[in-house]
Amino acid sequence: MRVVVTGGAGFVGSHLCEILLRRGDDVVCVDNLSTGRAENIAALSDQRGFTFLRADVSDGFDVPGPVDAVAHLASPASPADYHKFPLQTLAVGSRGTEHALVLARRHEARFVLASTSEVYGDPQVHPQPEEYWGHVNPVGPRSVYDEAKRYAEAVTTAYARHSGVNTGIVRIFNTYGPRLRPHDGRVVSSFIRQALGGEALTIYGDGLQTRSFCFVDDLVRGIVAMLDCREPGPVNLGNPDERTVVELAELVLRITGSRSPVQSLPLPTDDPVRRCPVIVKALERLAWKPEIDLEEGLRATVSWFRSYGVEPAAAAGQAR
Numbered sequence: 001m002r003v004v005v006t007g008g009a010g011f012v013g014s015h016l017c018e019i020l021l022r023r024g025d026d027v028v029c030v031d032n033l034s035t036g037r038a039e040n041i042a043a044l045s046d047q048r049g050f051t052f053l054r055a056d057v058s059d060g061f062d063v064p065g066p067v068d069a070v071a072h073l074a075s076p077a078s079p080a081d082y083h084k085f086p087l088q089t090l091a092v093g094s095r096g097t098e099h100a101l102v103l104a105r106r107h108e109a110r111f112v113l114a115s116t117s118e119v120y121g122d123p124q125v126h127p128q129p130e131e132y133w134g135h136v137n138p139v140g141p142r143s144v145y146d147e148a149k150r151y152a153e154a155v156t157t158a159y160a161r162h163s164g165v166n167t168g169i170v171r172i173f174n175t176y177g178p179r180l181r182p183h184d185g186r187v188v189s190s191f192i193r194q195a196l197g198g199e200a201l202t203i204y205g206d207g208l209q210t211r212s213f214c215f216v217d218d219l220v221r222g223i224v225a226m227l228d229c230r231e232p233g234p235v236n237l238g239n240p241d242e243r244t245v246v247e248l249a250e251l252v253l254r255i256t257g258s259r260s261p262v263q264s265l266p267l268p269t270d271d272p273v274r275r276c277p278v279i280v281k282a283l284e285r286l287a288w289k290p291e292i293d294l295e296e297g298l299r300a301t302v303s304w305f306r307s308y309g310v311e312p313a314a315a316a317g318q319a320r
């Protein structure tokens, strides 16, 4: 296949490009490098079958040559990033998704949307099955992301229903692994950077809110399975191993051997209290389930952060 990966220079996108190339697909990575990094795809640039196209997908873009599939991942994903780029986040979820859908329609290509567990908002149903419609504050600080992704799901469904595009939607739950930006503000990257740098681990609120963390290698296997079939979804992709933020902090401290203290900071507005995916559909429709447990995944991530040379001064130099 020749696969277009929007957001391919980001954390998840770069792993997706890599796995697709490894199995023999050609990959066109389309990215504006707003929250992604050229170094994420530096090792791919020399590989046969890999093309990088620097473009903002919200402005419209074209890909010369054949296209068999479009994986639409372009979007800021960390709360810190989408608070920094609120209008760009809305634009890429709306106009960016439409441009990616038009590309897929023109080529009669498979289209897969990277949606998110954030469409469930601060969920009132726990754990979250795909049938749950969510509990989102449309005017809260997270709405630029949540509503953009909800619109992205709606427009994707409309292109399937009314234009016959072969679409699939995956709802991705918190994912971590190598190539997280040390200063992206997400909890796993923050805790590892802080633990390795001897800084206090910043726990927001009482730390009893939960998330379910999926290792990136598991996630991209799921995205590839979605690309390879005609399942419309939405399908949750996540690891149902639910942990509190305090538990995560303790695990990071143990794995790194750090003696960093923990520091309490205010809970951000509308921070979801609990989040855990029901993954029965992924198992039934994609034969997918996560295989890497949190400790193993965190060890791999910590070792990548160490090799990346994370300590406070160096990490700050890499922040975007």
Ligand code: NAD
Residues within 6 Å of the ligand: 006, 007, 008, 009, 010, 011, 012, 013, 030, 031, 032, 033, 034, 035, 036, 037, 055, 056, 057, 058, 072, 073, 074, 075, 076, 077, 078, 081, 092, 096, 114, 115, 116, 117, 171, 172, 173, 174, 175, 176
């Ligand atoms: P990321 O910020 O590392 O990657 C996003 C990529 O999209 C970056 O390379 C960025 O430069 C690019 N991008 C952003 N706006 C663009 C635009 N207008 N035009 C072209 N490129 C643009 O984030 P990530 O964690 O890799 O997330 C990838 C996708 O997966 C996103 O759509 C995100 O919403 C979704 N997702 C991720 C998670 C997670 O935990 N990582 C969870 C749920 C959903």
Ligand code: UDP
Residues within 6 Å of the ligand: 078, 079, 174, 185, 186, 187, 188, 190, 191, 202, 203, 204, 205, 207, 209, 211, 245, 267, 268, 271, 272
């Ligand atoms: N969090 C935290 N300390 C940090 C960063 C995040 O306690 O330094 C908390 C945050 O409040 C949330 C959870 O960790 O409850 C996951 O946050 P993240 O930004 O990684 O993802 P999201 O909120 O989008 O799930």
